Every structure is written in structure tokens, then in C-alpha cells.
Amino acid sequence: MNFEVVIGIEIHCELKTKTKMFSGSKVGFDDAPNTNVNEIDLGMPGTLPSLNKRAVEQALKACHIFHMDIDQVLRFDRKCYFYPDLTKGYQITQNDYPIGTNGYIEIDMDDYKKRIGIDRVVIEEDTAKLTHFDDYTLIDYNRCGTPLIEIISDASMRSAKEAAKYVNTLRTMLVYADISDAKMEEGSLRCDVNISLRPFGSEKYGVKTEIKNLNSVSNIEKAIDFEIKRQSKIILSNEKMDSETRRFDENSKQTILMRKKDGVIDYRFHSEPNIIPTLIADELVENSKKEIPLMPAELLEKYINDYQLNKVDANIIVNDQDLANYYNKACSYSNNYQQIANWLISEGLAYLNKNEINIKDMILKPEALAHMIELNIDGVISSKQLKQIFNIVNEENNNDIDSIIKKHNMMMISDKESILKFINQVMDNNMQSVEDYRNGNDRAIKHLLGQIMKISHGQVNPKLTNQLLIKELNKK
Amino acid sequence: MHKKTILELREDLLNNKISVEQLAIECQNDLKQLNDKLNAINNYCDFQALEVNDSLLSGIPYVMKDLVATKDYLTTSSSMMLNDFVPQYNGTIYNNLSNENAIMIAKSNLDEYGMGGTNLNSIHGMSCNPYDTNKGTGGSSGGSAAVVAAGCVPFALGTDTGDSVRKPAAYCGIYGYKPSWTVNSRYGVYPYGSSLDQPGVFARCVDDIAIVMEALNGPDPLDMSSLVHEKEYFYKNLKANDKPLKIGYIKELIDSFDNEIVLNQFEELKEFLSSLGHNIIELHMSKDLLRCGRGVYHVIANSEATSNLANLTGIDFGLQILDKDVKQSIIASRNKGLSKYTKARLLIGALSLKEANKENYFEKGKKIRTLIINNFDKLFNEVDILIAPCANSRAVDYKNNEVIPMSDDANIIAENHLSLTNLIGACGITIPTHMVDGYPYAMSFMAKPYHDQFLLNFAKEFENNLLENNYKNIISFYNKYAEEVK
Incomplete structure (x- = not known):
């Protein structure tokens, strides 16, 4: 039995800005840990977010290149959960009113072209970076508050190749528009892939698996190929498919279970009261469009x-x-x-x-x-x-x-008089070759040309010399 | 004791009757001496004797609610969680006062994170009312109210999410001012319900309120919400109102009071205002909607509080109790660091936001809030100012577990109506008007959002007239303080 593969992709993309989404501290990938941090990034009591205008412009550019409908009333929500990488205990994001909705990009699969829908583009902030060791974890707050957009595709991809092409196309577009470095290996572009199988012709989606944090386009392809095999096997053996979160292990080229998705996490979304709904001026929308090459x-x-x-x-x-x-x-x-x-x-x-x-x-x-x-x-x-x-x-x-x-005296000699001098000199000294040519041996020209090049130190215009030589040879 | 107004103290400073340092030390000593009785101060601040200059506030000592971040000074919020927390940043309102050379000499007791109306929700226990130390100050800004009412400093800062400046001011017989939302920057003010929070002022006369408000307010790049309007010069433009105004009261609100003393005071207030040439207008609002006020306030404030206080995990600052893993450590730190009462409020917020309840609580709360705003918009089309008694009762004797019996409506509506000002983002001032059996009572005056100058000008008129003559039992509280703290 063959299955139809259904793939949707969520991408987190760090925006190119000098400072963070909601604070004035610097954004820098290579800087020493915990050097680009202030009290706002650390979520200390009483601190408040200040919106980074450049980040909004970058998000607008993304909306333009993905042909999105733009919501010019900028509104934010709080997504609440406790985790050490989230200093405030909530992430400021756009749950109810994404800046962009209803867009698409076109992918060129050589044999065919296909439109992949992009449901939402939302502005949000990155979390701190955790590095886990055996019995401890280090936190680098530099990344905390870095401006992000989340780009959520529809579920219209049908193969690993399409998924890879989608990510690659989108990545190149983001780089071209100077929205992001979009370096997967450095984490400035991160992919979560949702994949499920269903019998061809079925309207209903199958149980989906989410593969987290894929760090290269080729790993996306490999992970999906592995997942197709894994899920097919489960379905064909009539086992129960669980909704899971998995990660891709590069060494074994397999996806590995991280956690079962038992019910949906309740993020207790609510509107961010410190950023009152802000109207994006038409001018800003238009100007951001002009920036796009x-x-x-x-x-x-x-x-x-x-x-x-x-x-x-x-x-x-x-x-x-x-x-x-x-x-x-x-x-x-x-x-x-x-x-x-x-x-x-x-x-x-x-x-x-x-x-x-x-x-x-x-x-x-x-x-x-x-x-x-x-x-x-x-x-x-x-x-x-x-x-x-x-x-x-x-x-x-x-x-x-x-x-x-x-x-370096490399100018070619292109005036007729000078060239004719060289031609005549060579013809006079190579009567035999001239004779050969006239008897129908075309190869003699090569010899004569070589001689001309030699005495002119290769400086005569070869094309012109060739023309003139033939003309001279035919004269007599 | 320097029981003087800001302008009187300034005279003394300019005439070299006292130096800045002396004044601040003496005020601090007064606080130290009274604090055994008042329990109003969390920490005393080492201060620098800044010079007296053109600013009316230069050299003037004051007390800050211990909820406003002050760099290098403990800012504990009266909470176990932050008992050792020294911020490395300043609240903008503190910066603004420092720029005027005003001198912070202490930080005051409060209900932790501003959560409470009693000041009982504090690791230090309640701050006590200078008029009777068995009685509470109300909260959450209880300590600030107490020290101004005791005459230790001319003014103190508080924050007001529901009535946390105005009610303690009323119970302690001083003026309490809550500006319109966003007039004062909230940067560095530990949040409770962000869409309701607003720093406010305790003082003993209108001039002092206006002087301090003039220094505090203005757009702050660190608080986006404050950028919507320009700086105002409340003292410079302070001019006692001299026009007849339309002054309204909501009949259904007044009807919900059941304390005859308070109702009689209110009758006197109406007569007095009428005698000043103002037009008193009876207005109406659905009692059901008024009754919703308290619930809507709790749902919105506590929902916002659940996320506002989610930073208190003990990971990068604050009390840290280590347990077997990160998650358990967060739970242990919060469990120990936050009071039972605070946790109860956070639970209300979390339940209101839970996916299954959100539509019925948080979203519905926001809708009713909009309804309340629309209703008040209509009322403010008809009148300039809304009046009501501050509360159905005087300050409560918590030390003897006093329970003041009152009707449901009095309990739900009359005792909580000041929070409607916060729900609609308006400005409000409470001015004490009566003294009964040695306890002060106060009236609330409210104007529509961003009519702060207008409200202060009205308050000035009100104060001026009482300075000339009492009206029946209405007396002037101009620079009045508890003469003896018992």
C-alpha cells in the first residue's frame, strides 16, 4: 500500500537587526556568552518591552516577499510557560493577530512548479540558549530577545524533495532580501517539520509527528525519508500511531523520540498589555517594499x-x-x-x-x-x-x-599600416609558404600568422591581421 | 518634626533655616522613631545631600514604595522572593525625582507585588494607621500612606492598580492621587496588572500633589505606553477652577452604601459642591454592571499578574531553592518565595486563562471592561466630574480581627468601586473630608482619562474653599496629620 506524505514546516528565522526585539542590547552571534544582556532581557521585575522598529520593517519585508496580507495594527500576545530559557516566564509573540497571513512562495522542481502556502508570519522573540551537559546546563542569555519571525507553511508539501526545495527557496529569498543570515548551521534559521501519512485519496490527515530543530536542508530530506519509512511500517503493521515530537540524529540518520504529545500544552495566551495596539504607517509598509531587491x-x-x-x-x-x-x-x-x-x-x-x-x-x-x-x-x-x-x-x-x-605594453596593434608592414616583411621572408598557399595549401596561413605574431611580439590584432593577410595573399 | 508642605520646607531650605542633610536626617530619624508603631518602612536609604536649585523638589525628602526599582538599593516588594534583590536599574519615576534633586530616604511597606488592599500581604506584616495603630492603613501602598499621614515626609509615592493609593490615603486622612493610565512611566515599577497599574502620589495638599506629578510625568522611551502624550506641567498650570461644573454621581453606586455615617457625609458633600455653584447631577448605571466591576478587575489584574510574576523562578535572580531538577526548583522557589495570598491570586489568574475557561473568564472580562468603558464615556458626556465616598467604612482594626458588617452590595460594589477608575484608565483623587470619632473619612473625585490637570484644578478649588471655612462637618485636611501616633 502506498501512502500520500503530508508535510508542513514551521521555520524560526532570526532577523538582521542591530539590537534585540524589545530591548536595546546588542544582537551578536559570535560574542562571548552573557555579554549582550540587560535587565529587560533577563526579565527583571518592572522592566518593559520597547518595540524594535527595524525588526518590524524586516518582518514587513518578509510579508512582501511571501505575498502575505499585512495586518497594519500591530498586536502582541504572551505565550506563558516555565522553562529556564524563558526569563520572563512568557514569550512575546503574535497569537491572535499575526502581522502576515495568507501568503505563498513558488518552488521550482525542474519538472514542475508548485505553490506552497504560507499561513502565518508572526513577530516574536528568541529564547536563551541552553547547553546541556551530563549533570548541569549552561545558559547563554545573549540569544534571549533576538528578533524572530515564525513562518508557518500550510500542509501542501508531498515529498522530502519538495520540503527541501521549499526550505532552500525560502532561505535564499530571506538572504536576498537581507532579512536574515538564514544560516541553518548557526541556528539563525531553524526548521520544525510536521509529517503524517494517509492513504491516497483520503481526506483525513493521519497522526502527525513533529521533527524538531533540523539544522540543514539535507538533514530535512533524510529525516523525512526516514520518517516515511518508520510511519509506513507502523501503519502497515496495524500498530497505533502516536503523535510525537522527535529529533534527527545525524550519526544514525534516524529520528529519535523526544516526547509523546499527550494533549496540547496550554500556553495561557493573553494579550500583551505593555504594547498597546500600534498602527503601522502606510509609509513604513511602502518603504519596506522599496528595500527589496x-x-x-x-x-x-x-x-x-x-x-x-x-x-x-x-x-x-x-x-x-x-x-x-x-x-x-x-x-x-x-x-x-x-x-x-x-x-x-x-x-x-x-x-x-x-x-x-x-x-x-x-x-x-x-x-x-x-x-x-x-x-x-x-x-x-x-x-x-x-x-x-x-x-x-x-x-x-x-x-x-x-x-x-x-x-606592460599590451595594447594590440590595430592600425592597418603597421600590420601591413609586418605582413609584407613576413611574406618577403617566407616566399615558399606564400607559394604553398597560392597552390591551395590553406595551412600555410597558420605558419605565416605565427611568424607575424613572433616579430610583432604578439601585439598585432589577430583577427584583423588574418583578414589583411588573406587579402594580401590573394592580391598577387 | 518637619510637618510641613513641600513649599514650606523649600522656604526653610532657601533661608538656611535647615540644611538639606539635616532635613533628610531629621525626617529619617522621625521615621525610625515612629516605625516601631507604624511598621511602615522596609529599608532606610543612604542618601546624598543634593543641592537646592530651581526645582521645587530639590532637597525635599520623600519615601518610595518598595515596589519601584532603585539601583543599588534593596527593592523587596515586601516579598520573601525578593528580600535580597538589589536591582541594577532604576524606575523612571525614581530617576525623574532624582533629576529634581529630591531625596529618597526610605522605602515603604506594601502588600507584596501590590496584591492586596490591606497591607497584610507582607512578610513584614501590616503597616499601621497613625490615627490608631490597631487599625490598618489599607493597601497596597500602606507604608507610604502611613508616613505621610504621620507627618514624617511631605510626600510619598505609591502605585495604584485597583485603589492602592487612593484607599490607603482615605483611611489615613491624606490626599491620594492616581493619574490616568500611562501618564507616569511604569518602567521599573514591579507589575501587578499592567493594563491597570499606575504610580501615584500621597501628600497633604493639592499643591504638593501637583508639584510631584509635574516631576513624575512625561513620555518615557522605556515605556511604550507612555509615549502617547506629551509632558504636562501640572503645578505650573495649576489654577483653582472658577467655573460652575457639572458634577455627577451614580445613584446605583451610592445606593449600594449602607453606612449611614458615610451616606450623610456624601449628602453634605453634594450640598457643599452645590453651594460653590456647581450643578449636581444624578446619573445611572446598571447595578449588575457595577457588581461585575470587582470580578472583572480580579480576572484581568490576576490574569496579567500570572505572566507578570512568572519571572520569579529563582533562576537568574531572587530566592532560589534547589530541588531535584529545574522544574522542581522553580516550584520550590515560588512556593517558599510567594505568600499564600499571592498564590491564591495567581491561581485565579491561571484559571481565568486556562484554555477551557478563557472564553468565559478572561475574554468575557475584557468584553465587560469595554462595556464599562463605554458606559463611563456616556456619563462623562453629561458631567465633568464623578463623585462618591471612597469606601463604605473607615479603616479596619485588623489587630483585633474586626469585621465590619455590611450588605452584599456594600461589600461588592461600594468597597471596590475605586477600581473602576483603573478599568477605564481615568484619573482619580481622594480627599479626606470628615473626622468621626478620631477617624478620617474621604471622598473620591474622578475625571475622564487625560483630564488630570482639570481634576487637580478642581481639587484646588475644593481645598481653597475649605481653607476659608468648614462646611457643616466637612473640614479642611490641608497639611493635616495625625498629631499623636497611638
């Missing part, structure tokens, strides 16, 4: 349709936002889109990988690259010289391409 899917379309790149090349560039930013910048100086892409994907990436450099730190500036490519196409420099110039740029930390060409 082209999304990956739109950029891909632009590359393929407007720049005429092939899908493979276009995807390589789009998947790395820094690379895409560099490419876009270069293309703003020159419309040799394909040639710039070719150079970046071959020469550029090879150099970056070999030297383990991020493209943001590459010495060669996009405008210099655009200029180099242009000079090459116009025949001012040869492809061989292109490589030499790139090396010189790196060696001399100099982006002035024109001065490099001048200094």
Missing part, C-alpha cells in the same frame, strides 16, 4: 530572458547572492552579459575556489572586469592578455586596466 526567481528569469544566459549558468549565479550581486554590478557597466558570465563562472570561480576567497573580497572590481571584457571583445587585448591582466590586477592590487595595458 529582485528575488532569486525573478533574477533567474531576467538572466534567461533578458540576458539570454542558459539555465545552468543562470542558476549558478543566482544561487550565490554575492556572485549575483557582483555579476549585476558588472552588467551595469557593460552589456556583454554572456561573456561576463563566462569569465565569472570559469576564470573567476576557479580563482576564488583555489584561493578560498569570497567574491566580495576579490581585488578585481566589477567595473574593471566589465572594462576588460569589453576591451577583449573590441580586439584591443587578446584573450591571453585578459588572463595576464587579471594576474597583474591581483599582483599589483590595481584596478586601472588601461594603465596596466599601457605600462
